[in-house]
Each structure stands twice: as structure tokens, then as C-alpha cells.
Amino acid sequence: MDKQLDLLQGTLDMLILKAVSLGPLHGYGILLRIQQISKDRLEIQQGSLYPALYRLEHQGWIASEWGESENKRKAKYYKLTVAGKRRLQAETENWNSMADVIAGILGTKPEEV
């Protein structure tokens, strides 16, 4: 297993939005999905997930309802709202262009300046 990376500040919201955009999930499921997609390369503080979820719901980007989990337990499921979908799209574009710029800067060689 590769070394785990610390999460960049402010990127957790984006990852949650992406995770629930693939289908409704409960909190623990979101954690598992992010770990699964990132192939366990991201270190997420389990406790920090929930304040983020409450914040996102408060902003109206995700919505929650109680449902039944895979092993027949009551669990709170989150899904993306329309506003959340727009938000995810905007954040993704923003992130990509930012990553390009940063990568461009970091990839600069002395003779290119």
C-alpha cells in the first residue's frame, strides 16, 4: 500500500459531493466509497466527515432521508440535490484549472523562465 496522503484543506466537501453523486449513501458508505475510489491513498478523519455533511445539507447541496442499510439497520442516506449537482460541476472545473496552473508552475524548468 502506498503512503497515505493528508487531505488538502477544503477538498473534503468536493469529495463528498462526488461520492454521493454516484448514488445515495449513508455517512459510513461515503467514507468507504472515497477510500475505495482513491484506493486507500487518502487519509480521512472519520469524525470530520459529519460536520462536513451537516454543513453541505445546511447549504442545500445534499439532502438526507432515513432508510435501511444493507444489513437491515436504520441509516441516514444522503443524495445530491440539483443545486449540489451545479456546485459539484463548478468545483470540479475550478479544481481542474487550478491543478493545471499549479502543475504548470511546479513543472517549470529554469531555462523556461
Add this chain to the structure above:
Amino acid sequence: MRFWSWMRSWSRAILRRSLLESEMDAELHFHIEAFTEELVRSGVSRQEAIRRARIEFGGVERVKEECRDNIGISFVVSFLQDLRFALRMLRKSPGFTAVAVLTMALGIGANTAIFTITNGLMLHTLPVRDPGRLVELLHQYPGEPAFNGFSWDAFRTMRDGNHVFSDLIVDSLNVIAVRADKLQPQTVFVGQVGGTFFQALGVRPAAGRLIGPEDVHTGDRSPVAVISWSFWKSRFDLDPGIIGEKIVVGDAPLTIIGVTRRGFYGISEHARQDVWWPISLGPSSGMWYGLLGRLKPGVSMEQARAEMAVLFQTAIDRPDVDPFVRRMKLRIEPAGNGVTTPLSQMLSTPLTVLMATVGLLMLLACANLAGLLLARGASRQHEMAVRACLGAPRARLLRQTLTESLLLSLAGCVVGVFVAYVAAHALIRVFASGRFVMIAPVHFEALTKPDAHVLLFTLAIALFTGLLCGAVPAMSASNTAPASALQQGSRIGESKSRRLFGKGLVASQVALSLVLMSSAALFVEYLSHLRNLNLGFEREHLLLVTLDFAHSGYNAAQFSQLSQELLMRLDAIPGVSSATFSSMSPMEGPGSASFASAEDHPEKQTQVSINSVASDYFETYATPFLAGRDFSARDQAGSPVVIINEAAARDCFGNENPIGRFITLSHVTSTRGENTYEVVGLVRDAKYNDLQQPAPPTIYADLLQQGYTGSEHSQLAIRTRMDPDGVASTVRQTEAAALNTVPIVRIMTMSEQIDSSIVPQRLIAMLSAGFGALGALLAAIGLYGLLAYMVARRTHEIGVRMALGAARTDVMRIVLRGALWMVCAGLAIGAPLAFCGKRLAASLIPDLPVAGSLPILVAAAVIITVSLIAAYLPARRAMRVDPMVALRYE
């Protein structure tokens, strides 16, 4: 969108708090259990799995707190905590709370009461189409109240010549008795309207049709009337058969053709019109045209003023127009909030003065409460220090103290609204005694109705004052350095700046109360000056009875005989010394005017007022003769004679003896034509209209010689040897027996009649005196509070001083000297302010006696006395400090 999701989560968080908490709990535990299960599946023992899951997750409570923070409810929750705590603190010191709430209630109540009336009188928007572009046309003799009533020529010239109004609306407002088959006679506001009135104001009928251009024409008008919805409801019980019913307005029988829509009441909210009928047009109609204009789109007020002033000048600048009328000036004022009425003219100056006064009172109340809070804050330093040590951030402490002051001011606001309600109704009773208001059915509820404006205003001042008087004490309380506060325990010395601020607050209260008291003393002095003016007649022991001869049916001979009989019967009542008749009485209001010229100088015209009087008039009013004689029975058949007053003699004859000379009267307001009279008597000047103005040149004609048959307000005056109210009921019976077809309109004493002419001055004097006393009381409470607190803090020091040999009187002197310093500083600051206030008042009220400095001196004396009393109690407590007890106390 986002706003709604916030509101949703907040409302859920506040209203369904326990559900939120239990769901949050369930959700987090589900996570931990799911993780535990997974660990167990991967082969960890259950116990170990539970342990590891908990560690991985972190502190459940901390996570919950963060969740609450993130949906913004921790703010709400801590606010509720603050509120609970503040309530508990206020309940713990009921004395402080009562004084603070009462202070705020009086300040806020006074402001709300005055604002309610200002709002009702001037700020309600008329319920008509596009009220913002309505203006009223007024004209005015220099120095007199403006009025809205134009001659036919002026109306026609302005209607046909103007380019600024899309409509010139006619509505002449009258007070007329109205009767019908199913209706007792009653006096209402009646509008005589032009054909475009309803259409231009966008009024629709609730039943029938409204008056239109086809009803208004030259000469006779259509005998039709429109009534208001509220009149239909209150007088006809919404009878659907109202259309076609007969109604008698004054003497004119009319047919009701329609009812206006609900909520329409004409062009003034307190002078609500209930009946409208068409006005007749043309030069011979003898009508006065009340005019409103609707500005065309894009036309400004200034353009309208400029154009209409020119038009008005051309209309009156003609040789056949009275020279008196030619001196009038046109004014145009916005009318979207209602037109100018006698009531609004009477109250606009007092309300301005009173608004300024209650503003000062509010500042004083703020300073007072700030002082109380500051002293309280200082005594709570220890508590604040403990809370700061336990980790309360400064902002949180600040919020806590502000919550308390806001709570106090809001409680004051609630009580203040009640105070305002009572005060506004008390004020209305004073308005109702006004000369112009007595005869008109004024809709006073419009003035006391608290609407959204008033509630917003009250809430705004409550919040503002809460923050204002809480801010500094809150800052100083939260600014405590915990270490030093805890170290020194309860005996901590105060910072110099805070002590100075507290003293400054007391000084500023003294200064403000000096301004209030000195202006009150000024207004009271002015009122008593008005009440003691020499009026040219004797005001005490005089009963006035207004009689309505309009439906008496008497001819001149009957009138002469019956009135003589009545006067004789009245003379015979025990306690009555003499009685007389006249067309008007002194201080009743402006009378009928005419122009007089001495026989040999016909070119020199003097404006005079005319009063038709019976013999004994001058004896009854105790107006002395300077030369000549009274009217006598012989005059009735003889040549025409008049008696004139000094002003008329001076204006017509200069310094020459007027007796035996002849005067020519050209009647402007009646159509009797010219007449020449011999002057047989000269009497002292008497005031008729305005106490402040010199008596007008007056010509007294012989009532019986004039063929007088009585008007709808003829005046009977009775001079008594006892309290005039005591004979009122006998007079009433005697009158009913002698003149059974002549109803009594009202009975009042001369003092009441004089008071009715000075309502604005009485209002200002009465209320400013009340506010001045209140101001002094608040300042005294402020001083007492600060001194009592300082003495309590200095008990130890006083004990030491006494132990070292200070006498009790020394201790007392220390306290009193400190108090006097504050008071003197306040007086020094207040004196120039009071001076400015005096100048301001003088600019609003002409001939206010501002020259003397007596009011300020009186106010200062009162304040010093009250302060010494307030300071005496804490000083006595200081004097009684037992050194042994004080020192052992530590």
C-alpha cells in the same frame, strides 16, 4: 434557494431540537457500529474492535458540537442561554429592573405618543389613486393661517390657464347638519365637489353611481348626493334600497344616487367626509372653491409653484377685486397625506416642539440607564473575571451584557406602548377643546391609531437605546483583566476613566434636564403671560351661550321682542348681574370683516370687523366707554348709529374726536351695500381672534337697528356674581322657555373660550412642564444611583477616615461636595444648550418672551434642590458608617 434551506434547518434545529439531537446521535452510532462490524469481520476481537472504532472516530461530543456549529444553531442556542441568564439576573434585582424598565417606558412612551399623533396627522397616505402627485392650493394673507377656498374668477383662471396639472379637482369642505327620514340631524363633513372629483381620485361606487361632470353646471346644481360607505353602514345599516332615498343637507333636499367604495373618506383622514354633493359653477354662485391639483407626469413642485403663482396674480390683480384680497399669496403644498385642516394647522408647531422635547427626554433616559448599568457592571466585575478565566471569549461576555440592556429596553418598550396609548388619548382630549375642533366632527381615532409605522418607530428606538446605553457598560465590563480583578477581590479600585464616565453621565443628565426644565419654564411663563393679558374686557364670571336661530322662523320684530324678553328673564335669575346678545363674542374667532372710511376721507379704507350687539353689551363684558353713549331703545327707529373702538377711531379719524362723525361701511362678506353711520360711542379695544395680536379695529352696530334675526351661532353672554357654571342649568331652562324653537349649541365660560384659542400654547406648556419634571426626576435618580454605589464601594475608606479622626460632618461634606461638582458641571454644560434651545423655540413660536434669563435660573434652582435631596440619602448612609464594622468587614 439557499435562504430557504437555511430557514429549514434553523427552524428544525430550534423547534424540533430533541429530534435533531437524537437523529444526530443515531447517525454517529450507526457509523461507529458499522466500522466495528467491519473490524470484527476482518478478524479483530469484538472488544478490541469497539475500542479501535471509537479511537478512529474521535470524540463523539466534539463532532456533534461541530455539526451544530456548521448549521448555525449554536448561535441560536447560546442566544437562548444569554436570554435565560439575563432574565435570571434581572429577576434577582427587582428594584434595579423596575427603575430601569420604568425609565425606558416613560422615554419610549412619550416618544411613541407624540409620534403616533404626528403620524396620524401628517404621515398617513390617502387611499386614492397615485396620492404622491396630489397637491393642494392654498392662499394666505400675510401673517394669517392659509386656507383653501378660491373665488370663481381665480378658480376659472387657474383651471383654464395652467399647464402643470392633469386635473384641477374641486372639493370644498364644509361642516353641515345632515338629516333624513330615518336619521336624526347630525353634523358631518360635507364635500361640495366638481364633476371630475371621483374620477380623478380613482374612486369607484359600492352602489349606484358617483357624481360626474353631468351633475355640475352653472346656476342650479343637480339635487343629488353621494354618501360614504361608512356613513351607509353606520346610519343606514347597509340598506340596499339606499339609492333614491332623500337626504337633507343644511336646507337642501337631495336624492342619494350612490355610495363610494369602502375605505374612501375624502381628502383628510381626520376630517372624513361622509356626504358629497355637486358644487355649482359660475360667478353668481357665491361659492368658494377648494382646490386640489394632480401634477402632470414630469412636472416638478417648483414648476407648478412658479406657474400657478403667476396665474393667481393675474386673477386677483384687477380693479374690481377687493384691495384686501389682492394682498393674498398663493401656496402649493403636497396633499398625498391629506390636506391642511384647522386641526393640522393648530398642531404642526406644537408637535415639532414636542418631538424635539421628547427626543431630549429619550437621551436623558438613555444616559440614566447607562449610568445604572455601568454601576451594576462594576459590581459584577468579579463575576466577569471568573467567566473570562473559565474561557469565555470577550465577544461572548459583551453579548451577554448587551442582551441584558436590550431586554430592559424591550420590556420598557412593551410598557411604553401602554403609556403611549394612555398619553395619546389624554392629548386628544386637549385637542378637542380647540376652537375650530369643537364645531367639527373630527375623526380622532385616525390620530391615535398605532399602525406599522408607529410600531416600527417604537421598536427602532427601543433597539437603538438598548444598544446605546448598553454599549459602553458592556465594553467596560468585558474589558476586565481577570487576574487583577480576582486578586483584589471585591475591593478592587475602579479605573479612573470609568469613574469619570459615570460622573459624565450624571453631568449630562443634569445638562439635559436643565434644557428641558428651562424650556418648560419658558413655555409656562408664556402661557401665564397669555392668560393674564389685558383683553379689554373682564374674563372671569362670564357665561357664554351659543344659540342656533337658523330654523327659528322669527322675523325682525319677533326677534326683537323675544330677545328682549329673554334678556329680562335672564337678568332676573339670582346671581346674574347682566345679560346681552351679540352676533359674536370676544375670543370666539375671526368675525365678519368690512371696510370702513371716514365720511370726509372716502379714499382711505380701513379693514374693520363688525359685531352686531344689543344694548348692555359693554356693561356685560365690562368694556369701558371712553366717550359717548351706549345704544338705547330710541335708536331702533332712529338714524343708523355705531360705536367704535380705539383702534377704529385711530385708523379712521386719527387724533380727532370721533363722536358725532360719520363712517361709511362697505360690506365685503354680505350684500347689504354701502351704509353710512353716525358714531355715538367710543370704547376700549377688546380682542376677538388672537391673544397675541393687537385688537382689530372694530365697529359695533346696533343689533335691533340692523333688522337682525339671529344666525346659527348667535352669542348670549351672562355676567354672574358667582361661579358661572352654577347658573348654567337655570339659564338653559330659561332659554328653552323663552325661545322654544332655538336650540342651544353649547354653553361655556369665557375662560374656556379663551383656552380654546390657545390650545397649541397650552399643549406645549403642559407637556413640556411634565417632561421637565420627569427629566429632573430621572437626573435625580441617576445621581442617587451613582452616589449610593460610590458610598457602598468606599465604605472601607470612610471607615479608615473616621478611625483616623474625621468627623461625621466631614464625611457628609465629602459626599455632598462630589455631588455638587457633578451638578455644577452639568449646569455649566447645560446653560449654553438651554440658550440654543431657547433660540430654536423662538424661531418656531413668534413673540415668545425669550429676553429674560429667569427660566434658566428657576430651572437651575429646582435642579440643585432636587439633587441635594437625592444626594442627602447616600450622604447620610456614609455618615452612619461605623468604623469598627467597616474595617472588620474585610
